[in-house]
Amino acid sequence: MIGRFLLLLAALMGPGIGTASAVTLDSSVAVTDPETLQALERGGLSISRLLGPALGLTRDVDNRSLFSVRALTPVRNAVKQQIADEPGNSPDPYVAALAKSKDSSQKFNPKYIDDNGSTLDLTGVVNRMDRGYLGHTECGEIRLIYRFHYSVEEKPGQRISSRLPLTMSLVFNAKPTAASGRASKDRPRSTSVSCADVAKRWLAAGQKDLAPDQLAAWLRSDEGPLSGAMLNSAQIMRLELNMQVLRLSASSRRDFGGHAEYLLKIFKWDPATATFQESKMENQIDRKVVLADRQAFSKWLLTDRNIYDLDRGRLVIDEKFLATSAVSVAPGGMSRSQNNIAYGLLDDDAVDKALKDYVARGNQLRAVKSVAGFNLRLNEMTCTGCHQTHGIAGFHYTGADPASEPRRNAVFVPGSAVFFADLPRRRAIVEEFAAGRHPDFSRGFAARPDQKYAEALKGTDLYDGWGSICYRGTDASFKDWSCGEGLRCAGVHESAIHPGFGTCVSEAGTAVGDPVEFGEIKMSKWGSDQYCRLSPATAKACGIDPARDKKPLVKLAGYGAARQRYDNPEQKTGGFPGGLLRKASCDKLPDEATCGRLAKTGFNDCIGSGKDHKFCTREFTKTAGLRACDKAHPCREDYICTAGYDDLAEAKPGKGTCIPPYFIFQFRVDGHPRSWVQDTQD
Template sequence: MRTIGQILLVLALSCLGLREADAVTLDSAVAVTDPDTLQALERGGLSISRLLGPAVGLTRDVDNHGLFSVPALSTVRDTVKQEISDEPRTSPDPYVAAMAKSSDTSQKFNPRYIDDDGSTLDLTGVVNRMDRGYLGHTECGEIRLIYRFHYSVAEKPAKGKVAQRISSRLPLTMSLVFNAKPRRAQARASKDLPSATDVSCADVARRWLAAGQKDLPPEQLAAWLRSDEGPLSGAMLNSSQIMRLELNMQVLRLSASTRRDFGGHAEYLLKIFKWDPATSSFHEAKMENQIDRATVLADKPSFAKWLLTDRNIYDLDHGRLVIDEKFLAKSAVSVAPGGLSRSQNNIAYRLVDDTDIDKALRDYVARGNTLATIKSVAGFNLRLNEMSCTGCHQTHGIAGFHYTGADPASEPRRNAVFVPGSAVFFADLPRRRAIVEQFAAGGHPDFTRGFAARPDQKYAEALKGTDLYNGWGSICYGGDDPSFKDWTCGAGLRCAGVHESAIHPGFGTCVSEKGTAVGDPVEFGEIKMSTWGNDQYCRLSPATAKACAIDPARDKKPLVKLAGYGAARQRYDNPDQKTGGFPGGMLRKASCDRLPDEATCGRLAKTGFNDCIASGKDHKFCTREFTKTAGLRACDKAHPCREDYICTAGYDDLPQAKPGEGTCIPPYFIFQFRVDGHPRSWVQDVRE
């Protein structure tokens, strides 16, 4: 008889692509991530416009085009455009604030795309979040449909030339969140649910578990999911269950040449819009657990008094704290690269005194309580920050996202995502699956979760054979704090401080012990904060001048002793030289000959790439003409990239490329994850 750990291991390995499969399956029965299946689901009724249509009384044949012209989304449109305009002036980062004094908007999200009728929202994921059933607003948790923004425009033609149509996704996701439990009136219409009273959380969970057993081609799988038996049938998922819309978008990006110390800089806007069925519209709302610093700083004692109670310490320790709405913000901005080492991603920084936290934890234990996860002040602070929107999205994310969706085969490989979610997303699947199983059995699920940066140790066996627990690229810890003492690296790996930080000291990344594996970092340093939100990266190895200054005399290239290998780095000897942004640098093989096991053949930018982008040429032209082959870190769902890197599609046209594996590169090297470099003017598409 299999143990729970063995069962989870089988489930995890099958969902992470570690076995051969003849057809598309669900990721651990808690997510639909295959692009072909998702396209079929969208055609079958799950486009965001068709889901909103009945709710907002649309009469025309909706197809996502011109979606933001729908009155229900006008608040979303207007708010986003205003936030894009305001961001440089409100940023605590001086590099970004300086943009407000310039008329150059080329490094910001172009708001014209939002108004263009050629823009669409593509369904890129369906995610079961029954693990959020501990929240008061729904007993069965949530179901999320995730969409990516996509544009298609015809550039204004130069004299004597034909206009060229250019299309790409942009770094903007919208998540339409549903109550996982259908309303009785809708459920009563289902043949599979004879009466409304039969609809329970167990019914929802069993449908998802059944879906996970299906071994069908994409079109057939999509049809079954939408059938009366499936979890996405019209009775089980419809507009009556809509709760809110969650927005995550890159509002601006500074190039590596502009923000040299970090190898570039990007800012991500996070917003929530709650659905009001009475007015059939979305309205701006406060964000779950996103602390408003200004509000709390104005009265720190009140926040500390609320937070440091036994009930709230217990909930924080178990990963299910819900902060009182009076302390929350309606808007948030996270920054990359650097993850939780960046001060702006630590929204709760020094809002509660460490001495008060220490006393509260000691008193909590003295009263006979047990701490499962947060066993120190540092653990308390990290947990509080990573439960915020900004902290969560910058914990080993993909350029500010945890779910982006993979691209269909039709997208050019140079602009395509291979792995749809972050390491955090895939590492959490066994926990989510266990909760679905507990719901299906009619029990009371255990909603406890470990830190976002490190899966709970009880799921280590389920993740065995992957890099998602303590493998290459995992977040690790090299200090002696009891909250993180088990955050170690596996055999043959060491914990390296790529972005050391005084906010969270001792944390690093698991890399090869000798630093000789493809994809390993080659530059190491620390992040220094002058004021909250104002950070500077100081490289320590190879050594630079004092005060983190770029000194051409000392800014040496990392030394690579391996024959046939090279270092893609984030800083260069000549401050005037256009550079690529490689946070922490990256060891690569100069050619694709005799690749080691961890590598595959891919493409990197070469001299002339940045000039091509700056000239305004189509990104497809630049990535075709100004790239070169190299041995890069291979990646898949079970073997993700390091923090601040993304797993892009493999290159089937290169004979040395390994089938079924992507390549790890900085996310802003592919155009769908940067707001700059896209057309700035075009012929406006207008619907008839």
């Protein structure tokens, strides 16, 4: 197994670990290098070039004004309506209060959707042949992931541009089909291609050691997996949307140190009308529908066939129980009730009986060995549960930024810990396809990779390393979710929904990047949560027994605690979920740290005032020793790995820094220009 995944580890570790830096495919299952992706976009994988043939257009569509194209009109209309409706629809009282306010500065500005200068940048190509079990596609899927990008002239001579927290995935059937109509360079007719042929091309791509432009050219060549014959408009299946619709600052949502909501939607391609139409979302349970008839849902779900599929991570919920929209929230991940869409829909006794009867009939359970395991698995298979399991601000794939992006606004690691930890499983399935065998599509929990891949992930933090999700209890489904050597499992966001879960942090004392605040989430009703600190205790605010307070070790010489609301509940502080230990200076940094920049008091006010982000970063940040990160050593949940600062002598080459995502301009919907002169087409 080690030999099988050497390419994976080399790709994760980056330069200097037995491979050239030009190798940009993560173990033959993803293209993540920004320079290669830019070359692929220039070479025909822009979303406009791909949609053009499907729309019957004879000319190239400029990426600008893309949402004005008839095919995307339903997408544009649905997004704008959701932005308008979301505050009033939220079960969270903090968010619902926004509906009564005329201040829209904390919401995604819908004007960007219609602006001629808005574009979509290709930020990832992901092989999802592991989804071949779904039935609607024999060989799985290929996803092209795009990030929304604006460029506006706020004032004469002052142009501001940035990405925004909105991704659109254009999903293709991995098996090529003959395109209808006249063949062309971008729309050739294809002959019969097997799943093995598709897989072999991806495996060959993982062996290439080429410069970005050369690799992109090979991927698009007749031999590559992204050639016109292997990936064309006839294979388009749907469009998947994930976007931040609103964000509350730490000063306006003090208990969690901020709050953000993410809209998830799916639009299926309708060839008859040449449009993307809103559709039911895969496995996203509609609470209202199920609550109206819980018995029908329970009867459907608790069958041997569905228990088998749920246990192996391949359940497909009947469409009659599904929703067309979903909203996930951050921070807090799977501890937040709104991210547990199935909470309270099933009777625990009924689930327990069904599992025992299933085993009594001679069936075997691999992952789901308890009611708690059943509930967690069901929730993490929904869109809301999946996206908030050790994600990056509501995303599992954001894409990394090219070197041309200012470091103050650049992402270093393109995907979450969950994304990279799942690569060995996906790679194994590609290899099985290539060998002509029927793959085993089963998977472990999203929060913890299957134990059989532990050896493949050795040397990384992706299995049981620092920042991993862990468990402190005796439940049979999770009892093996321990932390690696030198680490302990600490409860940062305790939750009655999933009790006993925590985060792997340093065992001896407190290391840079470790949490310095611990607490529990109290739910008054589904969707309405409050974060109550146990350490240091906030007894007045949440009725916590002060005797439970165990103050973390933060009074270390030369170190400081970056925090959201530490001693003074009314203090206006930054959004640091769980807080983090930092070194006050960049002198004599420990092994786990690198030198970076951190927002200080006044940063949010500066952004909110409409001042240029460059000015705010220069005037309201400070250097500090922060947790170092890369693909193999990701950040804790609710933090993002940003690009390192080349101008800081103490910064470690090849490392990023872990900071809250909303300190990065492109991951917050507030603070961007609210008015500008509409760009005109050339």
